[in-house]
Amino acid sequence: EPEVTQTPSHQVTQMGQEVILRCVPISNHLYFYWYRQILGQKVEFLVSFYNNEISEKSEIFDDQFSVERPDGSNFTLKIRSTKLEDSAMYFCASSSQGGWETQYFGPGTRLLVL
């Protein structure tokens, strides 16, 4: 069964460093998403991406964040200058259509900022 994959599974970085989290969505999907979950808190929407542009972003997704689909398979989340509060589990998801169509989630990348 097709699945969303994410790399790395764990990332430790120093505050102020840049990190890139990578995702490979399901191959025929057109809609891509990033969510995050700070330990003990809710899973929160960050951004949705369709047709090579951001379709919606949350208040969390400020100028330090960016997303890119550099080629036909990868979808990346870049955090330019990490802060301690960016420590969280980051989930990538993809769907074949937007709206309420099922979003398929990856296993997540656990980011720890020291």
Added chain:
Amino acid sequence: AQSVTQLGSHVSVSEGALVLLRCNYSSSVPPYLFWYVQYPNQGLQLLLKYTSAATLVKGINGFEAEFKKSETSFHLTKPSAHMSDAAEYFCAVSVSRDDKIIFGKGTRLHILP
């Protein structure tokens, strides 16, 4: 704005007993509702979803949920718990004009032998 509230961050049931995980939603427009499950070290997997068709929705692994508009609830049930059901369960809501999903805080289900 939409939101979901999951009652109980931890629920323990005995193997073979009824599983009931509670979720209440808030939405100004007709919602789409979801239950996702997360097994240890895995991603979020869709259990079932309500999209304004039948109010009783059947999902995978014997789970089902009933949409009750009068109670703004979408509780998840399973008649007989199995050890393999131990996981974290997330209730979530979306609306047609937005494609983001709003998640609850999750309920960790423990199965007692």
